[in-house]
Amino acid sequence: MTRAYPDADAARAHLSEVLLRTGQEDRDAFRELYTLTSAKLFGITHRICGNAQAAEDVLHEVYLTIWKRAGAWEPGRASPITWLATIARNRAIDWQRAQGVRRTSPLDDAPDIADPGEGAEASLLASESSRELIECLNGLEPQQRDAIRTAFFDGVTYAELAIKRAVPLGTMKSWVRRGLARLKDCLDG
Amino acid sequence: MADSTIDTDVPEDVTAAELALGLLEGEERSVALRRVLAEPGFAAQVEWWRSRLAVLFDLWPERAAPSNVAARIEASLDGLATGTTNGTAAIGTAAIGATTIGTAGPAKVSRFPWPALAAFTSAIAACLLLFVMLRPEPTVPVSQPTPVPRPTSVLVAMLGDAKSPIAAVYDPANGALRVAAGPGVPHAHVAELWVIGGDGVPHSLGLLSAQPTSLAPKGVDRGRIAPGATLAISVEPRGGSPTGLPTGPVVATGVVARV
Numbered sequence: 001m002t003r004a005y006p007d008a009d010a011a012r013a014h015l016s017e018v019l020l021r022t023g024q025e026d027r028d029a030f031r032e033l034y035t036l037t038s039a040k041l042f043g044i045t046h047r048i049c050g051n052a053q054a055a056e057d058v059l060h061e062v063y064l065t066i067w068k069r070a071g072a073w074e075p076g077r078a079s080p081i082t083w084l085a086t087i088a089r090n091r092a093i094d095w096q097r098a099q100g101v102r103r104t105s106p107l108d109d110a111p112d113i114a115d116p117g118e119g120a121e122a123s124l125l126a127s128e129s130s131r132e133l134i135e136c137l138n139g140l141e142p143q144q145r146d147a148i149r150t151a152f153f154d155g156v157t158y159a160e161l162a163i164k165r166a167v168p169l170g171t172m173k174s175w176v177r178r179g180l181a182r183l184k185d186c187l188d189g
Numbered sequence: 190m191a192d193s194t195i196d197t198d199v200p201e202d203v204t205a206a207e208l209a210l211g212l213l214e215g216e217e218r219s220v221a222l223r224r225v226l227a228e229p230g231f232a233a234q235v236e237w238w239r240s241r242l243a244v245l246f247d248l249w250p251e252r253a254a255p256s257n258v259a260a261r262i263e264a265s266l267d268g269l270a271t272g273t274t275n276g277t278a279a280i281g282t283a284a285i286g287a288t289t290i291g292t293a294g295p296a297k298v299s300r301f302p303w304p305a306l307a308a309f310t311s312a313i314a315a316c317l318l319l320f321v322m323l324r325p326e327p328t329v330p331v332s333q334p335t336p337v338p339r340p341t342s343v344l345v346a347m348l349g350d351a352k353s354p355i356a357a358v359y360d361p362a363n364g365a366l367r368v369a370a371g372p373g374v375p376h377a378h379v380a381e382l383w384v385i386g387g388d389g390v391p392h393s394l395g396l397l398s399a400q401p402t403s404l405a406p407k408g409v410d411r412g413r414i415a416p417g418a419t420l421a422i423s424v425e426p427r428g429g430s431p432t433g434l435p436t437g438p439v440v441a442t443g444v445v446a447r448v
Contacts, residue, residue, distance in 0.1 A: 023428075027266065030266075031259075034259055034262065038253075038254040038258070038259070039251035039252060039253050039254060040246075040249065040251050041254075042251075042252050042253070042254035042255075042258075043249050043250050043251045043252040044246075044249055046252050047249075047250075052255070056254070056255055056258055059254060059258055060258055060261050060262055060265070063258075063262045064262065064265055064266070064269075067266060067269075069428050069429060069431065070428075071427065071428045072425075072426050072427055072428020072429055072431055073428075073431065074426060077426075077431075078240065078243070078431070079243075081246065082240070082243040082244075082246055083431060085243070085246040085249070086239065086243060086246075086431070086432065087431075087433075089246075090432065090433050091433075093211050094433075097214070129241070129244050130244040130247055133241055133242070133244050133245070134244075148210070149245070151210045151211065151212050152210060152242055152245050153245070153249065155211055156211075156212075157211070157212055157213065157214045158207075158212045158213070158214075159214065161212070176207070176212065177199060177203050177207075180202075180203045180206040180207070181200065181202075181203055183206075184202050184203070184206070187241060
């Protein structure tokens, strides 16, 4: 599976070029960008919004935002897919919180997100920073790691996390804060 | 429960991570967002966490988007493109579902009576600055002489210091937010205007230029430009903040008041 490395580099370089051309208001490039990234971004909006129609509406808004802001993307600052995915996650969280309802039950048909600590997946991740973060997360206690991962992938707040895991809010905060402090130490180390 | 109070003994880098992850809500989130505006070091830590955690996106499962979304987006972009003459200005002036409205082009700006506006705003600047200085907390102003809003009244904020304040005038009647020439910014950067209302969260109102700018905030942001709200200008990468929240230093703030 080592062939994943050059493929990932080539894919990233290509996506960078397509995003740069989108920033120059090239509609063809924007269409290709959509083809290359919409499954990733829909995966994000669907998981966080929790229903297909909302996820679709948010995805629509996300790509309009991308069209407007692509010119601001700086190749050296963030990878293209990180930049795009961050927009999708933030928009989906904005939508979810604007609904004013707490989402504490698991999604019906959202797939589980692989925990790379359990297999060889970590070694397949293309970048060194990915491996470093995964290794540091794996160094945390299970409930710390679970809470931080759930916050990221489900876009939930402390209060929602506490209800999901059926622990007092103070307990959840203390798990997460200890986990984040250890994660910082590990990443700085 | 003591959970409703703000924890004061949380290390700064942990708070930055909490904000980057989206764990905070309510007053805790408002406090953290104000720190992003006020403390460049804290803002840098939030950005550091965002970039470190972003590698988790690699693990996010894909899901095929419904086939009609592409056509919806195309239709929206066709709407955006109608009547365009200049790239960035065109995107900014069409407001279809847009969150951040860019600066209007010079042609649009010239329609507004800027000299008259400048004279008007400088006349009221002194009392407003006094008002701002005497009221460090951006709450509902008590100096409001007529509690019932008059339909013709406009809202004004003076951003920055007394030497070189930047006037912002909002007319609720037509939704136009006119801002005097923005602050100087480094190369490849741009000044972005934010409103921070009752929710404590900065919402982008658009990008400023070295020339006076007229912005047309969308409906929900119009409601946020109310007496007591804070307007702030941050320095962002060209095109505006990539995150939807201020990422660069805040160079000017001011409180909205009715005149």
